[in-house]
Amino acid sequence: MVKPSLAVATSPAAAAPGGLAVSLQGVNKSFGMGNTYLPVLKDINLDVRRGELMLLVGPSGCGKTTLLSVMAGILDVDNGVVDVFGARVDKLSQSKKTRFRQANIGFIFQQFNLIPTLTATENVAVPLIIAGQPYRAALERARHYLSLVGLGERLEHFPPQLSGGQQQRVAIARALVAEPRLVVCDEPTAALDSSTGQLVMEMFRNVALSAERAIVVVTHDNRIFSYGDRIAEMLDGRIVDIHDNPDRVK
Amino acid sequence: MWRIGLKMLMGDRAKYLTLVGGVSVVVFLFIQQGSVFCGLIGRTAKPVEAIGAPIWVVDRNLQVVDEFKGLLDTDLLRVRSVEGVKWAVPLFIRQAQVRLPSGKFQAVRLVGIDGATLVGRPPRLLEGRIEDLNAPDAVIVGRAEMERLGSPQIGDTFEINDRRARVVGIADVPRDFLSNPYLYTTFERAVQYVPRERKLMNYILAAPKEGYAAQQVIADIERVTGLAAYDEDGMRWLTMNYYLRNTGIPVNIGISVALVFLVGMAIIGQTFYAFALQNEKYFGALKAMGAGSLTLVGMIMLQSVIIGLIGYGIGVGGGALIGYLGGQGKGKLAFYTPYQLLVISFIATMLICVLSSLLSIQRVLRLEPAVVFRG
Ligand SMILES: Nc1ncnc2c1ncn2[C@@H]1O[C@H](COP(=O)(O)OP(=O)(O)O)[C@@H](O)[C@H]1O
Numbered sequence: 001m002v003k004p005s006l007a008v009a010t011s012p013a014a015a016a017p018g019g020l021a022v023s024l025q026g027v028n029k030s031f032g033m034g035n036t037y038l039p040v041l042k043d044i045n046l047d048v049r050r051g052e053l054m055l056l057v058g059p060s061g062c063g064k065t066t067l068l069s070v071m072a073g074i075l076d077v078d079n080g081v082v083d084v085f086g087a088r089v090d091k092l093s094q095s096k097k098t099r100f101r102q103a104n105i106g107f108i109f110q111q112f113n114l115i116p117t118l119t120a121t122e123n124v125a126v127p128l129i130i131a132g133q134p135y136r137a138a139l140e141r142a143r144h145y146l147s148l149v150g151l152g153e154r155l156e157h158f159p160p161q162l163s164g165g166q167q168q169r170v171a172i173a174r175a176l177v178a179e180p181r182l183v184v185c186d187e188p189t190a191a192l193d194s195s196t197g198q199l200v201m202e203m204f205r206n207v208a209l210s211a212e213r214a215i216v217v218v219t220h221d222n223r224i225f226s227y228g229d230r231i232a233e234m235l236d237g238r239i240v241d242i243h244d245n246p247d248r249v250k
Numbered sequence: 251m252w253r254i255g256l257k258m259l260m261g262d263r264a265k266y267l268t269l270v271g272g273v274s275v276v277v278f279l280f281i282q283q284g285s286v287f288c289g290l291i292g293r294t295a296k297p298v299e300a301i302g303a304p305i306w307v308v309d310r311n312l313q314v315v316d317e318f319k320g321l322l323d324t325d326l327l328r329v330r331s332v333e334g335v336k337w338a339v340p341l342f343i344r345q346a347q348v349r350l351p352s353g354k355f356q357a358v359r360l361v362g363i364d365g366a367t368l369v370g371r372p373p374r375l376l377e378g379r380i381e382d383l384n385a386p387d388a389v390i391v392g393r394a395e396m397e398r399l400g401s402p403q404i405g406d407t408f409e410i411n412d413r414r415a416r417v418v419g420i421a422d423v424p425r426d427f428l429s430n431p432y433l434y435t436t437f438e439r440a441v442q443y444v445p446r447e448r449k450l451m452n453y454i455l456a457a458p459k460e461g462y463a464a465q466q467v468i469a470d471i472e473r474v475t476g477l478a479a480y481d482e483d484g485m486r487w488l489t490m491n492y493y494l495r496n497t498g499i500p501v502n503i504g505i506s507v508a509l510v511f512l513v514g515m516a517i518i519g520q521t522f523y524a525f526a527l528q529n530e531k532y533f534g535a536l537k538a539m540g541a542g543s544l545t546l547v548g549m550i551m552l553q554s555v556i557i558g559l560i561g562y563g564i565g566v567g568g569g570a571l572i573g574y575l576g577g578q579g580k581g582k583l584a585f586y587t588p589y590q591l592l593v594i595s596f597i598a599t600m601l602i603c604v605l606s607s608l609l610s611i612q613r614v615l616r617l618e619p620a621v622v623f624r625g
């Protein structure tokens with residue numbers, strides 16, 4: 001069901017089977033204008049492989065969210081290469097980037113960002129509706145994904161009627177419903193208690209992850225470190241270490 | 251995405267009702283004030299409508315129907331001599347003082363019509379027969395403001411200028427701006443009800459012959475007689491324009507309409523803006539998930555148009571209801587809603603809604619999708 005909907009230049013690394021999902025080379029990003037100028041990402045080089053769940057960890061303010069935004073194509077870089085499944089995201093126009101996100105990226109936010117006046121099903125259907133699918137078909141598919149995350153009994157509930165963990169599972173269903181190849185999550189467990197957070201992470205592994213898909217999770221929640229295949233550590237705008245996760249739960 | 255947009259809008263009942271309610275109130279006040287304005291101005295021209303004639307010939311300097319500018323008897327003959335004039339009859343409209351049985355005086359609008367043709371007679375009689383107007387001392391009373399004359403019945407009498415007047419009929423006459431009762435009688439008798447003057451007639455009512463265009467006949471009358479002539483609409487507007495220019499009505503009501511408009515604009519804009527602010531993070535999320543700017547603009551526009559339409563409907567309905575209730579029975583509310591007012595308020599409402607949503611639209615357009623990751 002993966003549909004590469006954009007014809008884009010393909011880099012050799014990303015095109016290779018079992019190759020890279022994301023490849024960042026020499027990425028720099030700074031904020032501010034005029035005199036005040038804050039470098040936030042400094043010469044980032046990072047590969048994310050297909051089929052892996054990568055954790056991006058580091059102290060608050062080190063640039064994790066910024067880096068995730070760059071990968072997801074919602075923030076432009078100053079310079080460097082941003083290659084996502086063979087697409088040079090840094091070179092896409094804004095409108096192409098918008099369509100690229102719609103076809104390829106799933107989003108999960110710390111505060112869930114579900115629309116409170118839509119039912120769980122409608123919320124999950126939103127990415128499909130954005131993609132232009134007929135309303136009814138989109139709802140049908142949304143129900144399927146809700147049952148995948150164990151919310152088959154909560155289809156018509158509104159977000160305020162659901163617990164935090166349930167809301168985040170709705171958000172997971174929403175992130176997956178359009179079959180994106182890259183799922184980006186910013187602190188997905190920060191608003192949840194420990195055991196709910198574990199449940200959500202298990203869902204990432206069991207429902208979300210597949211051989212063709214990569215998941216990047218930004219977190220400083222060390223209770224969930226064990227769910228990552230690899231861990232990239234950031235400090236002050238740089239990747240200081242990337243290593244396989246010795247404690248990974250199978 | 252339209253459905254999503256609508257659900258975002260209507261899902262939150264409280265906010266939705268606030269928005270619709272705000273627009274409704276503004277439209278309501280706008281329609282209500284505007285209609286009172288039109289109603290008041292319209293009333294100034296009611297004497298013209300109540301008398302009703304295709305062509306009015308008047309003194310060149312006449313500014314308003316309530317003014318007395320006398321004409322000469324020869325003027326009547328000259329008008330009759332104009333080619334294309336089918337008939338021309340004298341008319342007399344004056345303020346007169348009625349002495350009531352109680353001894354009090356009441357001002358009336360005394361209308362003296364040509365006794366032979368009865369041209370200028372009241373449009374509809376509620377009681378009595380128009381022919382009786384030629385009986386001795388006969389007058390017909392207009393129903394509007396009749397209570398000021400003690401609600402007389404047929405057969406009742408009172409005095410005008412020491413002369414007897416006897417009621418022979420009640421006419422359905424619209425309420426006018428001066429709120430004086432109408433008293434119809436024949437031209438000959440009317441001149442006896444007022445102090446003698448050199449010029450007695452102040453209007454000539456005329457009609458064009460078949461096959462002659464009214465405007466052409468009017469132009470000919472003016473050319474031949476040196477007087478001014480108007481068709482009924484022209485006469486109405488002469489009067490209404492006088493009141494528009496020379497009284498405080500336009501300024502007073504204009505200010506309140508402008509205030510309603512400005513305050514309404516502010517309220518609606520503010521509510522929309524707050525609404526958009528609250529939705530900003532959802533719009534941000536939609537943008538991140540790949541919704542194009544055009545789609546988001548469309549959603550917001552749709553929301554504002556829906557609010558505008560519903561609010562307009564309720565506001566106009568409420569305004570009409572007030573007009574209906576206020577104009578019923580003995581109600582004295584001056585209330586007239588020309589379709590232009592509906593069109594203007596519709597355009598204004600839509601403009602308010604769309605303009606204020608533009609505020610939020612430009613926020614959404616500028617919105618960096620990356621903000622969705624920031625708490
Ligand atoms: N839009 C922005 N404008 C200015 N500074 C920003 C902006 N976004 C992030 N920053 C700054 O960049 C740095 C890194 O932020 P962020 O990526 O959110 O860190 P983290 O997610 O690791 O806590 C912080 O110092 C933050 O204040």
Ligand SMILES: [Mg+2]
Pocket residue numbers: 064065066186
């Ligand atoms: Mg962060």
